[in-house]
Structure formats: C-alpha cells, structure tokens
Amino acid sequence: MTEQRIGIIDIGSNSIRLVVYERTAAGAHRVIDGSKRSARLSEQIDDTGSLPDHRIGDLIDMLNHFRLICAHHRTGQIRAVATAAIRNATNRNHILQRVESETGLAIELLSGEEEAGYGFLGMINSMEITDGFLIDIGGGSTEISLFRNRKLVQSVSFPFGCVSITRRFSLKGMLEDEQLGALEQMIEKAAQREAWLRQSPGLPLVGVGGTVRSLAKVHQASIKYPFDSFHNYPISHEAVDELFGALRPQPLEKRRKVAGLSKDRLDIIVPGVAILRKFARIIQASHYLICGSGLRDGLFFATRFPERPQLDDPLGFSVNNLAALHPEAPQQHVSQVNRAALQLFDALEPLHAFPARARLLIDTASTLFRIGASIDYYDYTKHTFYLMINSHIHGLSHRETLLCAAIASYKSKNRARQLAAVYRPMLDETDLLLIGRLGILLQLAIALDRSETQAIGRLVIEPQHGKLHLRAVRADGVLAIERKEVDAIGDDFKKIWGLAPILTLPDYR
Numbered sequence: 001m002t003e004q005r006i007g008i009i010d011i012g013s014n015s016i017r018l019v020v021y022e023r024t025a026a027g028a029h030r031v032i033d034g035s036k037r038s039a040r041l042s043e044q045i046d047d048t049g050s051l052p053d054h055r056i057g058d059l060i061d062m063l064n065h066f067r068l069i070c071a072h073h074r075t076g077q078i079r080a081v082a083t084a085a086i087r088n089a090t091n092r093n094h095i096l097q098r099v100e101s102e103t104g105l106a107i108e109l110l111s112g113e114e115e116a117g118y119g120f121l122g123m124i125n126s127m128e129i130t131d132g133f134l135i136d137i138g139g140g141s142t143e144i145s146l147f148r149n150r151k152l153v154q155s156v157s158f159p160f161g162c163v164s165i166t167r168r169f170s171l172k173g174m175l176e177d178e179q180l181g182a183l184e185q186m187i188e189k190a191a192q193r194e195a196w197l198r199q200s201p202g203l204p205l206v207g208v209g210g211t212v213r214s215l216a217k218v219h220q221a222s223i224k225y226p227f228d229s230f231h232n233y234p235i236s237h238e239a240v241d242e243l244f245g246a247l248r249p250q251p252l253e254k255r256r257k258v259a260g261l262s263k264d265r266l267d268i269i270v271p272g273v274a275i276l277r278k279f280a281r282i283i284q285a286s287h288y289l290i291c292g293s294g295l296r297d298g299l300f301f302a303t304r305f306p307e308r309p310q311l312d313d314p315l316g317f318s319v320n321n322l323a324a325l326h327p328e329a330p331q332q333h334v335s336q337v338n339r340a341a342l343q344l345f346d347a348l349e350p351l352h353a354f355p356a357r358a359r360l361l362i363d364t365a366s367t368l369f370r371i372g373a374s375i376d377y378y379d380y381t382k383h384t385f386y387l388m389i390n391s392h393i394h395g396l397s398h399r400e401t402l403l404c405a406a407i408a409s410y411k412s413k414n415r416a417r418q419l420a421a422v423y424r425p426m427l428d429e430t431d432l433l434l435i436g437r438l439g440i441l442l443q444l445a446i447a448l449d450r451s452e453t454q455a456i457g458r459l460v461i462e463p464q465h466g467k468l469h470l471r472a473v474r475a476d477g478v479l480a481i482e483r484k485e486v487d488a489i490g491d492d493f494k495k496i497w498g499l500a501p502i503l504t505l506p507d508y509r
Contacts, residue, residue, distance in 0.1 A: 005032070006303055007070040007078040008296045009063065011107065013042040013085035013139025014163050014210065014268070016059070018066040019296050020073050021304070028324035029304070033073060037062045038264045041085035042140040042163040049090035056095055063103045079303050081108045083115050083295075084140030088159060112157020115295065116143035119208055120152045122297030125311045126318075127232060128395040132204040133283050136294060137211040137272050139163035144279060146200060150310075156194050160186075162211050162272030173252050173267030180248075180274060187278045201284035204234075208294035210265065211272030216290040217260035218269075219243060226423045227398045228390070231292030237280065240288060244273050292392075315360070315395025319367050322391050329370035333452040340459065341366035341445035345438075347461040348468075348497065352437065361400065362438045364393070365408035366445060372409070385409035385419070399426050403435060410439025412492075440489070440496050447485035448503070455479055468499040475505060 004023040010016065020033040039062070044055045051059075063080070070078050086092050087109055096107050110118070119136045124147065134145040138161040145155035160168075169179040191197050207215075216230035219239055247255065248270050255266045265272075280288065301309040311317050323329070345362050372383030388405035396404065406419055406427075416435045420427040427435075448456060448470070457474035470486065472479060486503045494500045 005070075005073055005075040005077075006300065007066070007073075007075040008299050008303070009066055009078065009080035009105070010296050010299070011041075011059070011063075011080065011082040011086060012039075013083060013141065013161055015039055015139070015264075016062050016066075017296065018069060019300070020070060020075060021300050022073075023304070024325065026324045026327040028321050028327075029300075030321075030325060033069060035066060035069060037065075040139070040163055042161065043167055045085070045089060049088070051086070051089045051091060051095055056098055059095075060099055060102045063099065063105060067103060067105065077303070078105065079108070079299060080105045081110050081118075081295075081299060083110055084112075084138055084157075084159065084161060087111070088140060112141060112143060112159075113155055115141070116145050116155035116157055117152065118298035118302065119143060119295045120145050120147060120155070120298065121301055121309055122293040122295060122299075123206060123208055123291045124150055125301055125309075125314055126293035126297065126392070126394040127206070127289075127291060128314055129204070129206065129289070131200075132206050132289070133200070133285065134206045134208065134291075135212075135276065135279055136208045137162055137275050138209055139268075142275055142279075144194075144197065144283075146196060154196050156197075158187075158190050160190075160275075162268040162275065165271040165275060166268045170267065170271050173255070173270060175248055175270050175274060183271070183274055184278050187275065188282070191279070191282050197279075197283050202286050203283070204287055204289045205276075205280050205283060205285035206289045206291050207276060208291045211269065211276060212288070212290050213292065214261055214265050214269055215240065215243065215273060215276070218247075218258060219260075221259035226426060227402065229292070229398060229401075230290050231392065231394075232397060233290040235288040235290065237285075237287065240273065240277060240280075244270070244277060247273070293394075313395075315364070315393070318392060318394040319364050322387075322393065323367055323371065326371035326374040326387070328374045330452055332454055333449055334367065334370055336449045336454045336456075337369070337442075337445045338363065338366040340448045340456075341442050343459060343461060344441050344445055348441070348463060351463060351497075355434070357400065358434065358438065361404050361407060361434075362442065364396070364404045365438065366442050368404070369408040369442060369446070381409040381411055399431075402427060403431060406435045407438045407442060410435060410442060413496075436496050440493050443489050444486065444493055444501055447489055448482055450485040451481040455482065463499055466499060468493070468497070468501040470501055470503045472503065472505050479503065479505065 006021045008019045016037045016039050018035045022032045023029055086095055100106050120134055123134055131148050136143040140161045142158045142161055146153045169183045216233050252266045341362050371387050372380035375383040385405045393401055402423055413436050420432055455476045456472045460471040460473055462469040483503045486501050490500055
C-alpha cells in the first residue's frame with residue numbers, strides 16, 4: 001500500500017480526540033478522519049484522587065471505538081497519549097494497565113514537560129514566528145513555554161486547567177468577583193516560583209487548545225470577521241477583556257446563544273479565559289495570537305519524522321504539501337511558471353516599490369495557481385482560489401493568504417475588485433493594486449510556457465523604453481504558441497505595468 005496512515009489519540013482532561021493522518025502516494029500529508037468525545041476526566045476524579053472504575057470503563061469504550069475507526073482506515077500505527085487527568089490520578093497505573101489489557105493500546109503517559117514540548121512542536125511547525133510565549137490551557141493542566149529564535153528555551157506545567165479550575169472556583173459556570181480574585185491569586189502564587197515568566201516582556205502570547213480556539217471563534221463572530229479561519233489570528237488585550245467582561249455575568253442559558261461558542265464549553269470558557277488573561281498580564285504579553293495546531297500535530301511530526309521533527313520552513317513545507325495533494329497539475333509546467341514568475345519579479349522590482357513580502361506572495365501563488373484543475377480544468381482559477389483560502393497555508397497571515405489566492409486566480413482587475421469586496425475590510429485599494437501587478441505578472445509567466453513543453457530554456461528580461469523585452473536565449477522551436485499568448489495579454493500588462501511585453505528569439509533581434 002503506497003499510503004501510510006498514523007492514528008494519534010489524545011486522552012485529554014476535557015476531551016478525547018482521534019486524528020488519522022495519511023501520507024499519499026505523491027508524498028503529501030493530510031488528515032483523513034477525526035473524532036472527538038467530551039470526557040471531562042478531571043471532573044470524574046473522586047475525593048481520593050482516583051478515576052472510578054465505571055469511568056475507566058467509559059474511557060475504554062471510547063478508545064475501542066477509536067480503534068475500530070483506525071482499523072477501518074487500515075492504520076499502520078496508532079500512538080495514544082494521556083495528559084494531566086490521568087497523570088495526576090492516584091490510580092494511574094491501574095488505569096493504564098486496564099486500558100492496555102482491554103484495548104490493546106499501550107498509553108504513553110506524558111509528563112508536563114513532554115506535553116509542552118509536543119505542543120511547541122505542533123505550533124512552531126505551523127507558524128512563522130521567531131520569539132514568544134506559548135500557552136496551552138487544557139482541562140487539567142496549563143503549559144507555558146518561552147521560545148527564542150524558534151527554539152524552546154524553558155517550559156513549565158501547572159497542575160490546573162479550565163475543567164479543574166471550574167470545578168474548584170465556579171458554580172454552574174459563573175465566576176463571581178471573589179472567586180475570580182481567589183483564582184488569580186492562586187495563579188500569581190504558582191507563577192512566582194517561575195521567575196523567568198516575568199523576564200521577557202513585550203512578546204506575543206501564542207495560545208493553543210480549546211479555550212483559545214473558542215475565544216477566537218466568539219471574537220470573529222462578534223465582529224463579523226469575513227475570513228473563515230482562527231489559525232494565526234491576532235487578538236488585542238482590549239478585545240479579550242471586553243469579551244471576558246461580556247461573558248462572565250451571563251448565565252449558561254444565555255451563553256448558548258453566543259455565536260461561535262460550542263455547548264460543551266459553556267461552563268468552562270470563562271474560567272479558561274481567566275487563566276489566559278492572568279498569564280498574559282504576568283508575562284506582559286504584547287498581544288494574543290491564536291494557533292490552530294498543537295499537541296496532536298506535534299505528536300504527528302515526532303512520529304512521522306523522528307530524526308528531525310521541527311521544520312526549518314513551515315511555509316515552504318505547507319505550500320509543497322498542498323501542491324502534492326493536487327498532483328493533477330503538470331509539475332514541470334508549474335515549476336517552469338514559478339521560475340519565470342520569480343525572474344520577472346526580480347527584473348521588474350526596481351521599477352516598483354513592493355511591500356517586504358511581495359516576492360514570497362508571487363512565489364506561493366505561482367506554485368499553487370493550477371491546483372484548482374483537480375476539481376475542474378475549465379474553471380480552475382475559481383477552484384484554486386477556494387482551495388487556497390480553505391487549506392492550511394502555514395506561515396501566512398490571513399491577509400497574505402487572501403492576497404496569494406487572488407494573485408494565483410487572477411483574471412482581471414474587475415474580478416479582483418469583486419473578490420476584495422467580499423473580504424472588506426481585510427483588503428484595501430493598495431492591496432488591489434498589488435493583486436493586479438502580481439496577478440498579470442503571473443499570467444505572463446504562464447503564457448511563456450503555454451505549450452507546457454518548457455520550450456524556453458533560458459530567458460533574458462530587459463525592461464526599456466516602454467517595452468519588456470523577453471529574449472529566449474535558449475529555446476526549442478519558434479515558440480509560436482508562447483508568442484501568441486504573450487501578445488494576447490500584452491494590452492492588459494501594459495495598462496498595469498506601462499510596459500509592452502515582446503517575446504523574441506535570438507534570430508529576431
């Protein structure tokens with residue numbers, strides 16, 4: 001079998017999750033199945049600190065269900081881990097022995113430091129961020145890590161999370177002033193033992209886990225955010241404080257109506273955000289940044305790439321992975337277009353003041369412009385746009401993802417304007433000009449290999465006197481198709497760049 005499948009089971013304190021990853025024949029990685037069960041294991045611990053036998057039975061039933069899903073997918077490897085709820089249970093050895101004997105799964109009991117390490121790996125492989133703090137608020141523990149230059153410097157696991165805090169300080173999801181004060185005092189006391197938390201002020205606080213994901217969804221719903229993704233989503237202190245102030249006095253019945261808030265988090269969202277806000281103040285964070293990846297993603301990379309799990313270039317990996325998920329695109333043609341687009345950009349950049357990451361945008365767009373053909377060739381630009389904004393292109397902001405998708409699917413200025421109207425206020429007039437310049441540049445690069453034969457071996461590009469001379473120094477044949485295509489987009493290119501593109505062979509100088 002050419003595909004390789006890995007099942008990751010995360011036995012958390014709030015929920016138990018399964019993710020099935022597949023490596024396709026083309027070498028791409030993707031999630032092909034997933035399942036989640038709310039367990040609230042931290043709530044089930046009795047007065048002796050044990051998980052009762054009937055609750056262990058419920059856990060075993062869930063794990064056997066996940067095993068059946070993995071068997072259905074012919075998963076070659078299952079890796080199951082447990083975190084704080086079982087780690088802190090006084091009968092943890094009994095739990096692990098019973099689970100293994102009744103499911104056949106050997107559960108890895110992660111330490112707090114290991115949990116923080118896998119969470120960091122999942123985050124750092126999905127974001128282009130150099131320095132910051134990472135917080136993972138689970139059901140029974142909270143991990144905080146400091147990273148510098150994309151390396152984990154220090155981490156700590158605190159033995160409290162949104163479920164255990166709710167159980168201790170909250171009545172039916174309500175958090176009164178007195179309880180909030182006691183909760184924050186407890187966090188303050190715990191943080192005092194970790195002096196390093198206060199020694200790097202002004203860094204972003206990156207959040208992973210259900211609490212911060214819910215926070216992002218609620219915030220996006222409240223401002224009618226037009227882009228459907230919470231990964232790499234920034235939120236200010238003021239916005240979090242405002243949401244916290246709005247949610248805290250609401251009874252559970254009223255919270256059910258809050259857009260973006262799932263019903264299994266109604267009671268734990270306020271205590272969870274209270275933990276988040278308190279740590280943000282302790283570390284003096286610049287702002288919050290939401291990450292959609294975490295522990296399970298880190299476990300996948302550590303399992304799939306055990307020798308070198310951390311990526312040097314998350315964006316490059318992500319773009320190449322997305323391209324490999326759509327192998328219908330002729331790879332040699334796409335590579336030729338990518339090379340030509342970058343060469344055109346480098347030749348024209350001195351004529352125009354581009355923003356700092358413009359070359360990265362055209363590089364990404366010219367690698368992915370053809371992926372929509374996997375749905376339908378005749379309207380592939382429309383499908384390319386849809387696939388790009390709904391795929392995980394890690395390392396780009398939401399605005400950059402929209403820009404890349406608009407450049408890759410560019411047809412005309414009017415169509416770009418229609419797209420931008422849907423995503424206001426994320427894209428403005430300056431962005432439309434950039435989409436037009438880079439979009440038509442990509443169209444010219446495509447025209448230069450319209451026969452899809454890579455007939456142009458070497459190209460010399462010279463902008464001068466209102467013309468863009470494209471000299472094919474090394475070429476197979478007369479390039480009749482390419483020359484006709486270049487002529488066809490000549491007027492549109494000249495309107496945007498003020499240069500008329502002319503493709504010539506050495507004989508035509």
